[in-house]
Structures are given as C-alpha cells and as structure tokens.
Amino acid sequence: MKIRKKIIIGLSISLSVFLVWYLFVKEADYCISFKAKTATGTVFQGIQEWSATQSKSNNEHYTIIEKRNFDLIKQEMKTANSEFEYTWELNAINDSVTKVNVGIKETSHSLYNRITAPFFSTNFKVEQLKKVKDLKSGLEEHLKKFKVKIEGEGVSKEVFVAYLPLKSVLQEKAQNMIMTDSDITGFLYQNKIAIIDKPYVEITNWDLDKETIDFNYCFPIAKNTKIIPNDLVKFKTIPAMKGLKATYYGNFRTSDRAWFALLDYAKKHDIKLKLLPLEQFLANPFNGGEELSWETKIIIPFETK
Incomplete structure (x- = not known):
C-alpha cells in the first residue's frame, strides 16, 4: 500500500507540475508543425511576405519583435478586436527540407485557448489552422516556380x-x-x-x-x-x-x-x-x-x- 501511495503521490505531483507549466508557463496556446521542401531562408522570407500580404488583404497588422536568421521569427499581430503572438521556429532537416513549428498565443484569451485547444475545434483553433494551411499552400505554389x-x-x-x-x-x-x-x-x-x-x-x-x-x-x-x-x-x-x-x-x-x-x-x-x-x-x-x-x-x- 505504501508503494502504491507513493506512486499516486508521484503521479499527482508530476501532473500538477505539468498543468502549471501548460496553463501558466508555456509560451504558446497552440502549436502547429509542418514540413516544407525548401531551405530555411526561403521559408523565412515566405513568412514575412505572407505576413505583408495578410496585412493588406485582411486588415491584420504584423510587427516583428524578434528574429534570428534563418531559424526564428517572433511576431505580434493585431486586429480590430484581438492581439496574437506567433513564434516561428525553422529547423533544416537537410538543404531541401525544413521543419516548421509555429507557437500561437492570443493575449486576451490565452487560458481559455489552452484548456480547450486539445479537445475542441474552437474558433481560435480553426482560424489558426486555416492561417497556417494558407501559408503552407502559398509556399508550395512558390516552390513550383524555381529549382x-x-x-x-x-x-x-x-x-x-x-x-x-x-x-x-x-x-x-x-x-x-x-x-x-x-x-x-x-x-x-x-x-x-x-x-x-x-x-x-x-x-x-x-x-x-x-x-x-x-x-x-x-x-x-x-x-x-x-x-x-x-x-x-x-x-x-x-x-x-x-x-x-x-x-x-x-x-x-x-x-x-x-x-x-x-x-x-x-x-x-x-x-x-x-x-x-x-x-x-x-x-x-x-x-x-x-x-x-x-x-x-x-x-x-x-x-x-
């Protein structure tokens, strides 16, 4: 019984630490990953060009708050009603494939998004998946134009x-x-x-x-x-x-x-x-x-x- 109790206590502590980290420490509310068949610099440029296009067509205002060539871009994005942070991390698998991870945080609804994102298709989750899918599709079209x-x-x-x-x-x-x-x-x-x-x-x-x-x-x-x-x-x-x-x-x-x-x-x-x-x-x-x-x-x- 003592061993079982220790296991339960250990699991409870681990779960508690994880929940505190996930709900209050983790930078992103939701993370999306995909692979692009191109170099990191091309993706790096593509994210910035996509952001400029979004600003013109969707009334979204993107500001780069940190970047590290060619593996990190951190952006702040503001709309009329919301404010988001996007952290793009780019990792070269080789010279022709890049792994892209983007962490997304909505400043005013962060806790709600963290609780619901793993389980429900909320508006936040659906919209962010669509945004990243649009970026990926645009990037794939661009890659058809050169070798x-x-x-x-x-x-x-x-x-x-x-x-x-x-x-x-x-x-x-x-x-x-x-x-x-x-x-x-x-x-x-x-x-x-x-x-x-x-x-x-x-x-x-x-x-x-x-x-x-x-x-x-x-x-x-x-x-x-x-x-x-x-x-x-x-x-x-x-x-x-x-x-x-x-x-x-x-x-x-x-x-x-x-x-x-x-x-x-x-x-x-x-x-x-x-x-x-x-x-x-x-x-x-x-x-x-x-x-x-x-x-x-x-x-x-x-x-x-």
Whole structure:
C-alpha cells in the first residue's frame, strides 16, 4: 500500500507540475508543425511576405519583435478586436527540407485557448489552422516556380568586368538591375566596349539583420579594354574563388533561394562560408520564355582563415 501511495503521490505531483507549466508557463496556446521542401531562408522570407500580404488583404497588422536568421521569427499581430503572438521556429532537416513549428498565443484569451485547444475545434483553433494551411499552400505554389541544384565544391573563373555599384533590400535586387541596365549597357555601347560573356552580380556586403545587400552589377569585357573614367561605371577584376556552387532555375528576382540552400548545406556539413555570393545569369529575361529554363550559376566562397 505504501508503494502504491507513493506512486499516486508521484503521479499527482508530476501532473500538477505539468498543468502549471501548460496553463501558466508555456509560451504558446497552440502549436502547429509542418514540413516544407525548401531551405530555411526561403521559408523565412515566405513568412514575412505572407505576413505583408495578410496585412493588406485582411486588415491584420504584423510587427516583428524578434528574429534570428534563418531559424526564428517572433511576431505580434493585431486586429480590430484581438492581439496574437506567433513564434516561428525553422529547423533544416537537410538543404531541401525544413521543419516548421509555429507557437500561437492570443493575449486576451490565452487560458481559455489552452484548456480547450486539445479537445475542441474552437474558433481560435480553426482560424489558426486555416492561417497556417494558407501559408503552407502559398509556399508550395512558390516552390513550383524555381529549382535549385547543389553542385558541391567548385571554383569560379577570373573575369574582368565593367560594373555598377548598387545597394538594395534583398528582395529588390533584380528590380535594381533592370532599372540600371540601360545605364551600363548604354555606356559600353557608346564607347564601343564589347560585352564578351553573360552578366554577373557580385555581392560585396550582406546584412542579414536588415536584409540589405551591396552589390556590383557586372558585364564581362576584354582584359585589355581601355579604362574610361566615369562617375557611374567602374572597372575591376573579379578573382577566381573556391566555394560551394549551385545552379538556380527560375526568375532572377528569387535567385537568393539558392543562397539559402547553400547556407543550409554548409551548416549541415560544417563548412564555413563567407556570405558574399557571386551569380552569373545565363539567360536574358528581356527575351521572355519559360522562367524555369532561366539558369543562374552561383558560388559562395569558403571562409578563409
């Protein structure tokens, strides 16, 4: 009887501790998990883009209160009547699969949601499941529009280029290239400088927290080209570099999806990279055509000691 009593007391204490934790300590009222067949950075960007869309279409106002590239986003979301917290945790299973866990808390009805969520299909539970399902569906549609092939270690070639130094938020890299394309190609044409290969983008600074980049929009030219001083167009040699390589197929606006896949690959294989990707665009988007046939070669150099 004493042993039985001890067992009952032990179970009661364990249950009590669990209930106190679940009802009053645990951060989320309800948790939802799913897998996405892409890199963590792509999911990270997708959550932010989905939030912006929700703000415009559903009168929901999202504010990022904490983020850690590329595995955590904590948001506050306000509507006319409610306030929620979303904590998104992203874990790379490999370079092409991400496990997504989202913890959801409704500030004004937290205790009620914790009690009812495991047992009943409340409005809170149904609405949150629909939100996450919509995000997942939108992400899956986006993934149909590009492909990334990891090629492993490789070396880029040395190339002499004319270039424009530019700055941008990460998502607007391609728009900046398009807007300035006539500046550099017009200069080269006027000065009878021949473009001898497909254009490059050389990232010179990538601020992960601000999601901004400094980059050079480059056109390969002959090494013996006479340098003509210009306020906009500059000249340089991009040296050969060793690093991790990938081929990206899709619209150039989202070529950073290959960067994210390379970063996850490097993390899983304990490879240190310098976050300065180099891209060469092998298709001309001005010619149109099927975007999945547009090919971009990408290398991210190894970190050197």
